[in-house]
């Protein structure tokens with residue numbers, strides 16, 4: 442019997458996240474965003490969030506294969522986007538963020554032109 446193709450077989454379907462953080466594949470290491478941000482922030486005070494792709498393992502940065510953009514959310518609240526030009530900018534972004542209340546975890550999502558969407562989240566507390 443012929444095996445059916447499903448979304449689970451297609452990296453371009455949905456949003457990819459690592460299956461096992463203790464045993465990341467090279468593909469996952471190249472694509473999962475890394476979020477650097479405080480664990481706790483004060484309400485209505487700006488803080489810095491840095492997001493990097495390829496920190497765990499370098500991702501190609503050439504016209505045929507590159508990171509197109511990084512989006513940052515807090516919960517489902519959109520905070521911003523950084524877009525990149527193949528070979529001329531690196532997939533790292535610094536966002537200055539100010540939150541008045543809890544929305545949920547910080548979520549960084551990136552888009553590779555060949556390997557689709559990848560996302561990670563980081564809890565954040567607002568005092």
Ligand SMILES: [Fe+2]
Nearest residue numbers: 506553555556
């Ligand atoms: Fe890629």
